[in-house]
Amino acid sequence: MNRQAQAAVLFLTGAALLHAGFTDLYLRYVKAGLQPLLLLAGVVLIAAALATVWYEWRGRKQGEPQGAEKADGAALAGDGHGSADLDDDGHDHVHREPRISWLLVLPLLALILVAPPALGSYSAMRTGTALQKPYGYDNLPAAGPLRLSVVDYASRAVYQHGRTLDGRQIKVTGFVALDHAGTPYLVRMALNCCAADAQPVKIGLTGKVPPVLQPDKWLEVTGTYTTREVKDPVNNGPIPFLQVSSATPVATPADPYDETWNN
Structure with missing residues (x-):
């Protein structure tokens, strides 16, 4: 050359x-x-x-x-x-x-x-949840529905035990992933720097979950906090659940990754 x-x-x-x-x-x-x-x-x-x-x-x-x-x-x-x-x-x-x-x-x-394409359900279900306890939390609005990221909801549900979420209507957006038993999760891949270090943060879905869910499809889920929590079988990390009241398909966002997990 x-x-x-x-x-x-x-x-x-x-x-x-x-x-x-x-x-x-x-x-x-x-x-x-x-x-x-x-x-x-x-x-x-x-x-x-x-x-x-x-x-x-x-x-x-x-x-x-x-x-x-x-x-x-x-x-x-x-x-x-x-x-x-x-x-x-x-x-x-x-x-x-x-x-x-x-x-x-x-x-x-x-x-x-x-x-x-951005990393999706295949990577998410083969990698343990990367949920970490944050240094602090932003103040939430006193009234109205809460629009939270997957990471924000998961960390408040696990480490605050839902104290700031209880009784509030919550909206979360992420892509669908299903485990081997068919349990649905709402996932967002969180990253520090680039896609090479992306790791999933997962929320389990319960309640009025749509009967047919397609992996990697994006949903805006509306629901409320529930105390239900399981351990990720990959790394034994905590996975909180959300009590779903409705779910709406949405387009893939311009930025499919979540950067708030290490803030």
Whole structure:
């Protein structure tokens, strides 16, 4: 892979990062707070690509080194797939560039052509709940229904024993997951940094649960706090339940991950 090809790959990678950073695509990979760093990385890669092209052009314009020009001529006179050097006797030797280096383009093509779905029920039911006790809780409105994240409801139900939830109407949004026994859960994948470290937080559903539930479909569930709680069979972590009064299908949110679990 010559310098022009390297510059092209750098430029396309930087452009792909900028495209992802200026759209919601980056939320499939990293948390929202890392958007500025992602955009900065894209700018740096494009700058590096342009600098590579400029230095290559300046070197050729100045006619240096002559041996490299001869090597280029020898490569063009040969099979066109390698480079040539001169040894001490003045003989040309063609060195093939490793074609495996072009595999570096594959992640770039994947980033441009394929938008992977967010982690869903398959990962959630094979990973133990990541629920952790928070440092503190935000104050809740005194009246009206409570719109909580999966993590917020689960942590208040487990670690506050529902003291701030009892008797209140609660709305929670997440995707559906079913265990081997068919028990439904409302799940949100929580992350620290990026999708690679995402872990599930689960809420069990009881009460007026829809009779037919499809894994990975998103629901807005309305219900009330219940004292029912079970242990996650994967890591023995706590899973609270929500007494469902109604459930409405909703579209997948732009940011499918929950970032509130470590606040």
